[in-house]
Amino acid sequence: MTNQDALPITVRGVTKTYGDVFALDDVSLDVKSGEFLTLLGPSGSGKTTLLMVLAGFTRPDRGSLKFGTDEVIRKPPHLRDVGMVFQNYALFPHMTVAGNVGYPLRLRKVAKAEIAERVERALETVQLGGYGDRRIDQLSGGQKQRVALARSIVFEPRILLMDEPLSALDKKLRDRMQIELRHLHEKLGMTTVYVTHDQREALTMSDRIAVVNFGRIMQLATPQELYEQPENKFVADFIGDSAFLDVTRSGDTLTAAGTALRTSRAIPDAPDLALMMRPERLHLVSDKPGKDKNVFDATVTELVYQGESYLLYAQLGDGTEVAVRGAMRAGTYTGLPQPGGTVKLGLDAADTVLIAHEG
Amino acid sequence: MTATDMNAEGLRRDEQLERLRLFGLASPALLLVLVILVIPVGWLFYVSFIGADGTFSMENYERMLKRKSYARIFRTTFEVSLLTTGLCILIGYPLAYFMSQLPTRWANLCLITVLLPFWTSLLVRTYAWLVLLQKRGLVNDWAISLGLWDEPLKLVHNLNGTLIGMVHIMLPFLILPVYGAMRAIDRDYLKAAANLGASPRRAFWTVFFPLSTPGLFAGALMVFVLSLGFFVTPAVLGGGKVIMVSMKIVSNIELFVNWGAASALGVVLLVLTIGVLWIASRFLNFEQMTGGGHG
Numbered sequence: 104m105t106n107q108d109a110l111p112i113t114v115r116g117v118t119k120t121y122g123d124v125f126a127l128d129d130v131s132l133d134v135k136s137g138e139f140l141t142l143l144g145p146s147g148s149g150k151t152t153l154l155m156v157l158a159g160f161t162r163p164d165r166g167s168l169k170f171g172t173d174e175v176i177r178k179p180p181h182l183r184d185v186g187m188v189f190q191n192y193a194l195f196p197h198m199t200v201a202g203n204v205g206y207p208l209r210l211r212k213v214a215k216a217e218i219a220e221r222v223e224r225a226l227e228t229v230q231l232g233g234y235g236d237r238r239i240d241q242l243s244g245g246q247k248q249r250v251a252l253a254r255s256i257v258f259e260p261r262i263l264l265m266d267e268p269l270s271a272l273d274k275k276l277r278d279r280m281q282i283e284l285r286h287l288h289e290k291l292g293m294t295t296v297y298v299t300h301d302q303r304e305a306l307t308m309s310d311r312i313a314v315v316n317f318g319r320i321m322q323l324a325t326p327q328e329l330y331e332q333p334e335n336k337f338v339a340d341f342i343g344d345s346a347f348l349d350v351t352r353s354g355d356t357l358t359a360a361g362t363a364l365r366t367s368r369a370i371p372d373a374p375d376l377a378l379m380m381r382p383e384r385l386h387l388v389s390d391k392p393g394k395d396k397n398v399f400d401a402t403v404t405e406l407v408y409q410g411e412s413y414l415l416y417a418q419l420g421d422g423t424e425v426a427v428r429g430a431m432r433a434g435t436y437t438g439l440p441q442p443g444g445t446v447k448l449g450l451d452a453a454d455t456v457l458i459a460h461e462g
Numbered sequence: 463m464t465a466t467d468m469n470a471e472g473l474r475r476d477e478q479l480e481r482l483r484l485f486g487l488a489s490p491a492l493l494l495v496l497v498i499l500v501i502p503v504g505w506l507f508y509v510s511f512i513g514a515d516g517t518f519s520m521e522n523y524e525r526m527l528k529r530k531s532y533a534r535i536f537r538t539t540f541e542v543s544l545l546t547t548g549l550c551i552l553i554g555y556p557l558a559y560f561m562s563q564l565p566t567r568w569a570n571l572c573l574i575t576v577l578l579p580f581w582t583s584l585l586v587r588t589y590a591w592l593v594l595l596q597k598r599g600l601v602n603d604w605a606i607s608l609g610l611w612d613e614p615l616k617l618v619h620n621l622n623g624t625l626i627g628m629v630h631i632m633l634p635f636l637i638l639p640v641y642g643a644m645r646a647i648d649r650d651y652l653k654a655a656a657n658l659g660a661s662p663r664r665a666f667w668t669v670f671f672p673l674s675t676p677g678l679f680a681g682a683l684m685v686f687v688l689s690l691g692f693f694v695t696p697a698v699l700g701g702g703k704v705i706m707v708s709m710k711i712v713s714n715i716e717l718f719v720n721w722g723a724a725s726a727l728g729v730v731l732l733v734l735t736i737g738v739l740w741i742a743s744r745f746l747n748f749e750q751m752t753g754g755g756h757g
Contacts (some may be wrong), residue, residue: 150651157568158653158657159656160653160656169657173625179652179656180656180657181655181656181657181658181659181660181661181662181664181665182659184655184659186657187654187657189650189653189654190534191648191650193648193650193651193653193654194654194668195651195654195655195673196673197669197672206655206658206660207658207659208670210658210659210660210664255658258658258659411605
């Protein structure tokens with residue numbers, strides 16, 4: 104469902120430097136109307152700076168920013184009419200829950216009765232109906248998060264920004280809130296820009312993900328595309344726990360760690376290639392593997408029991424350390440090779456992803 | 463002895479012993495409080511009920527009620543204290559706000575300049591004002607040569623001088639708690655206010671100011687209570703025209719050697735001060751002021 108009122112965001116050539124450091128380096132980005140887009144990157148990558156530019160708290164050196172067709176790059180934050188959820192929630196401690204949620208409505212001179220009604224509706228939306236009279240310090244972390252969310256949507260902004268809103272919650276609550284935020288977005292349909300450093304969160308929630316590093320967007324794609332076909336080594340490395348093998352190319356033959364590679368994927372047009380090996384795509388194979396597999400000989404270095412799965416570390420012939428993750432069933436663990444033993448690792452041709460090796 | 467009682471007796475004894483040791487450690491401090499606070503104040507109360515003939519009497523308090531001059535003195539004391547507090551807020555709050563917006567390094571520098579007068583003797587500072595403010599003093603000379611006013615103004619030996627001196631001395635007591643409260647305000651609150659549609663002015667009045675009030679109340683209360691008992695500055699700069707309670711106490715002792723009357727004044731001032739604090743505590747949250755914060 105897309106909201107008729109949701110606005111697309113157009114970022115063009117936005118640059119922000121702090122001294123010699125580029126926090127944002129000529130960033131251009133289109134966020135579609137009603138889309139849930141996540142800015143994903145390590146700390147210091149520039150993802151938060153970009154969000155602060157969208158909210159109006161950071162003034163870039165140059166560039167253009169449009170909400171719909173309006174140029175807003177020089178508009179002060181209080182006139183931008185975007186909702187924002189802060190990392191630490193920034194709930195006003197001297198106001199009640201209802202005081203906080205009603206704050207943007209009071210600023211907009213909404214009638215008192217209507218404020219009360221809209222505040223209660225917003226609180227119900229985040230499943231906190233009847234909490235209006237509570238003080239902020241009486242709320243748990245998860246409840247604060249919901250109040251912050253209610254406050255940012257109560258004035259029906261057409262764009263919603265979120266700065267790592269779940270990072271302070273414990274894992275179980277975080278998992279549940281991810282799904283809830285996703286549902287809320289489907290219901291309200293605001294154009295949403297979400298910042299996180301948590302790749303799983305990004306994969307779970309987003310329509311599209313922009314991976315940010317060094318103040319640049321490294322790749323902008325759907326979660327599936329990003330995971331299955333990363334465009335560069337940074338993205339491949341940042342998303343998932345990949346190991347990389349150097350690939351030698353002679354004519355049409357590609358070789359990695361002594362194995363001639365078969366792949367059903369596109370091969371990037373680059374002089375140097377690397378083979379991306381994700382732990383869950385590698386598996387232990389018997390002596391007579393099928394045709395569509397690449398097989399590598401390896402020595403087990405460590406075996407870790409992780410409950411729902413096992414993690415087996417092994418060293419390939421060329422010295423590269425790779426990890427293999429496998430699902431656990433009764434008896435699986437005891438049947439696994441022990442450290443020091445040799446194994447054959449299989450990688451399906453369909454999972455054989457080659458990445459351009461830059462730098 | 464059952465398994466659930468394991469060591470219960472011994473652990474209970476340890477607990478008692480620990481409490482006893484803590485009390486032992488605190489006892490020198492408790493003794494000190496007794497010697498320098500409880501006993502003198504008790505003595506003060508006692509003496510205030512001793513009449514001129516050396517027997518128990520209420521005459522010291524009766525005199526205060528009968529003579530109009532006493533009522534005037536108390537009124538002056540409260541007026542001067544209120545004015546000092548008000549002026550300190552008017553000057554100190556904006557200054558503290560300015561400091562709280564500076565980068566920490568510059569703010570610390572400002573803080574040192576605010577605190578600098580603290581390290582100079584109160585008497586020296588008061589006499590310095592006397593020199594500056596007198597009829598042919600620096601302030602009048604410069605103001606006249608700059609054309610700010612034509613005749614030398616009466617800046618000292620009256621209420622003006624008293625207030626100038628007291629505000630100068632009390633200002634740090636206001637600035638410090640206000641500045642502390644302001645520094646503790648998360649900048650994200652103001653960002654959130656702006657994001658929700660508040661202009662900088664609205665954000666200040668609806669978010670920043672309310673969050674700074676615990677510091678403001680603490681500072682104002684401190685200035686007011688300290689002003690109530692102030693002596694040196696009004697005595698030197700007031701020129702005998704601004705008589706506060708503390709000065710009456712001194713004259714009772716030095717001029718009339720009437721310890722009973724002086725003690726009674728002291729008791730009334732103490733009771734009034736406690737009254738002010740008590741009223742303040744009914745309206746304000748002391749826990750918040752003393753840094754309990756706004757968790």
